[in-house]
Amino acid sequence: xxxxxxxxxxxxxxxxxxxxxxxxxxxxxxxxxxxxxxxxxxxxxxxxxxxxxxxxxxxxxxxxxxxxxxxxxxxxxxxxxxxxxxxxxxxxxxxxxxxxxxxxxxxxxxxxxxxxxxxxxxxxxxxxxxxxxxxxxxxxxxxxxxxxxxxxxxxxxxxxxxxxxxxxxxxxxxxxxxxxxxxxxxxxxxxxxxxxxxxxxxxxxxxxxxxxxxxxxxxxxxxxxxxxxxxxxxxxxxxxxxxxxxxxx
Amino acid sequence: xxxxxxxxxxxxxxxxxxxxxxxxxxxxxxxxxxxxxxxxxxxxxxxxxxxxxxxxxxxxxxxxxxxxxxxxxxxxxxxxxxxxxxxxxxxxxxxxxxxxxxxxxxxxxxxxxxxxxxxxxxxxxxxxxxxxxxxxxxxxxxxxxxxxxxxxxxxxxxxxxxxxxxxxxxxxxxxxxxxxxxxxxxxxxxxxxxxxxxxxxxxxxxxxxxxxxxxxxxxxxxxxxxxxxxxxxxxxxxxxxxxxxxxxx
DNA sequence: CGCATGCTTGAATTTAATCAACCCTAGTGG
DNA sequence: CCACTAGGGTTGATTAAATTCAAGCATGCG
Numbered sequence: 001x002x003x004x005x006x007x008x009x010x011x012x013x014x015x016x017x018x019x020x021x022x023x024x025x026x027x028x029x030x031x032x033x034x035x036x037x038x039x040x041x042x043x044x045x046x047x048x049x050x051x052x053x054x055x056x057x058x059x060x061x062x063x064x065x066x067x068x069x070x071x072x073x074x075x076x077x078x079x080x081x082x083x084x085x086x087x088x089x090x091x092x093x094x095x096x097x098x099x100x101x102x103x104x105x106x107x108x109x110x111x112x113x114x115x116x117x118x119x120x121x122x123x124x125x126x127x128x129x130x131x132x133x134x135x136x137x138x139x140x141x142x143x144x145x146x147x148x149x150x151x152x153x154x155x156x157x158x159x160x161x162x163x164x165x166x167x168x169x170x171x172x173x174x175x176x177x178x179x180x181x182x183x184x185x186x187x188x189x190x191x192x193x194x195x196x197x198x199x200x201x202x203x204x205x206x207x208x209x210x211x212x213x214x215x216x217x218x219x220x221x222x223x224x225x226x227x228x229x230x231x232x233x234x235x236x237x238x239x240x241x242x243x244x245x246x247x248x249x
Numbered sequence: 250x251x252x253x254x255x256x257x258x259x260x261x262x263x264x265x266x267x268x269x270x271x272x273x274x275x276x277x278x279x280x281x282x283x284x285x286x287x288x289x290x291x292x293x294x295x296x297x298x299x300x301x302x303x304x305x306x307x308x309x310x311x312x313x314x315x316x317x318x319x320x321x322x323x324x325x326x327x328x329x330x331x332x333x334x335x336x337x338x339x340x341x342x343x344x345x346x347x348x349x350x351x352x353x354x355x356x357x358x359x360x361x362x363x364x365x366x367x368x369x370x371x372x373x374x375x376x377x378x379x380x381x382x383x384x385x386x387x388x389x390x391x392x393x394x395x396x397x398x399x400x401x402x403x404x405x406x407x408x409x410x411x412x413x414x415x416x417x418x419x420x421x422x423x424x425x426x427x428x429x430x431x432x433x434x435x436x437x438x439x440x441x442x443x444x445x446x447x448x449x450x451x452x453x454x455x456x457x458x459x460x461x462x463x464x465x466x467x468x469x470x471x472x473x474x475x476x477x478x479x480x481x482x483x484x485x486x487x488x489x490x491x492x493x494x495x496x497x498x
Numbered sequence: 499c500g501c502a503t504g505c506t507t508g509a510a511t512t513t514a515a516t517c518a519a520c521c522c523t524a525g526t527g528g
Numbered sequence: 529c530c531a532c533t534a535g536g537g538t539t540g541a542t543t544a545a546a547t548t549c550a551a552g553c554a555t556g557c558g
Contacts, residue, residue, distance in 0.1 A: 128376075135380070141391055146435075191514075231318040442547075446546095
C-alpha cells in the first residue's frame with residue numbers, strides 16, 4: 001500500500017522530532033534508542049519469553065496474540081505508530097508480538113525503564129495512564145467478545161481502527177487495515193468467512209466501501225456507530241434494570 | 250456517609266488485625282478506614298460516576314459490570330475478600346459495582362490514595378503489581394470469550410473460582426459460587442440456559458457435583474483442567490509454562 | 499401454605515462455524 | 529508482456545453450537 005514514502009534516515013528525524021518532546025517523557029526515553037526494522041510476519045517476542053525489553057512502534061503495526069491448546073489464536077490487540085508494548089508486565093511476556101507489515105521499532109531495557117520511571121514522577125503518571133488506557137481497551141474488548149454480534153464487532157472494529165490509526169487519508173473517511181482477514185477474525189473472535197461476509201453485507205448496504213484489500217472507506221459513519229452497539233443505555237430517567245436490586249449509595 | 254472521622258492511631262500495631270501488615274502496604278491504607286456494609290444486590294458505584302473512592306472487599310463478593318445499548322449486561326469480573334476496586338481508573342468509573350451477597354467493604358478517597366502512593370515507592374510497586382494482575386486476568390478473559398466453547402468456559406470459571414476464593418472447604422474441593430446463574434452467564438458470555446445445561450452435563454459425567462445452588466464440589470480436578478482448554482500449545486520447541494496467570498496480589 | 503424467584507429441561511430457531519469451491523491479485527519467471 | 533502460481537479472499541451449502549421460546553420444577557420466604 002503506502003510503503004516506501006517515508007524512509008527517512010535516523011539523523012533526518014533526530015532534531016525536528018526531539019524538538020518539543022519533554023525531557024521526562026516515555027517518548028523521550030525511546031528517542032535515544034536506535035530504530036530497528038522488522039519484516040512483515042517477523043516475531044518481536046514470544047509469550048513466555050523473559051520480558052527484558054519494552055518497545056515503541058515507530059512505524060507500521062504489530063499484532064499481540066496468544067495461542068491456546070489446539071492452536072487456536074487469539075489476537076488481543078494491534079499496536080500502531082506511537083504505541084508501546086511490554087509496559088504491563090515484568091517477568092515474562094504474557095503474549096507474543098509479530099509485525100503485521102514491515103515495521104520499525106525502538107526498544108529499551110526493562111532495567112533502564114524501571115530505573116528512569118522510579119526517578120521521575122512524570123514518567124510514573126505516564127505509565128499509570130498507559131496502563132489505565134490498556135485496561136479500558138481490554139474492558140471494551142471483553143464487552144465486544146462477550147455480547148456483540150458479528151456485525152456489531154465489525155462496525156466497532158472499523159470505528160476503533162479509524163480512531164487509533166488516523167492515516168493521511170483519514171479526512172476522506174478511509175481507514176487503513178494493514179492486517180489480513182485472518183488477523184481481524186482472530187481479533188474479533190470470528191472466522192475469516194464471517195468477517196468476509198459481514199464486510200460484503202456492509203458494502204452492499206452502502207455503509208462502507210473497500211479500497212483494495214487493506215483499506216476501507218467509511219461512507220455512513222453515523223450508521224456505523226449505530227450498528228456498533230456502543231450506544232449508551234438510557235431508559236428515560238431512572239435505570240429500570242431488572243438485575244439491579246439495590247440503589248446506589 | 251461516614252468518612253474520615255475514624256482515624257485510629259497507627260501505632261496500635263499490636264492489634265491482631267494489624268499484626269503482620271507492613272506499615273507501607275495497600276492493605277495498611279484501608280485498615281484505618283471503617284468497615285461499611287452492603288446488602289445483597291446493593292450498588293457500590295455506577296459506570297460513569299466520578300471515581301472519588303477506591304474500595305477493598307473485606308468480606309463477601311462484588312460483581313463488576315457494564316451495560317450496553319439494549320440492556321445487555323457484561324460482567325467483567327468478580328471481586329472477593331482481599332480484592333480492590335477502582336485502582337485502574339481516575340476520573341470516572343469504567344464500570345458499575347454491586348454486591349453479589351451481603352458484603353463488607355472499606356473505602357479510601359482517591360485523593361488520599363494518590364497522595365500516599367506518591368510518597369511511598371513500596372505502594373507504587375504494589376499498585377503496578379495490581380494493575381499487571383488485572384491486565385493478566387483481562388487477557389485470560391479475552392481468550393475465554395474469544396475462542397472457548399461453553400464447556401471450556403465453565404471449566405475455566407470453576408477452576409479460577411477455586412483459586413481466587415479458597416473457602417474453608419477448599420480442601421474438600423468445594424468451591425463457593427455466591428453469584429447467580431445469570432451472573433455466571435453474563436460473565437462467561439453465555440445464557441443462563443447454556444450455563445445450566447453445561448453444569449448438568451459435567452455433573453452427569455461425574456466431574457463436578459453441585460452442593461446446593463451456591464457451591465460445587467470438584468471431583469475430577471485433572472479432567473476439569475483438560476476441559477478448560479488452558480493447556481499450552483506446543484509447536485516446535487517445547488515451551489512448558491505452568492498455569493501461572495490469574496493470581497490476585 | 500402459596501407465591502416469587504431462580505434454576506432446569508425440552509423443542510424450535512438462529513447465528514456463526516465448517517466444509518468446499520472458486521476468484522482475484524500480486525509476484526514470478528519465462 | 530503474458531502465463532502461471534500461491535496465498536489471501538469471497539461465496540455457497542451444510543452443520544453444529546448456542547440462543548430463544550416455552551414449560552415445568554425447586555427453593556426460600558412472607
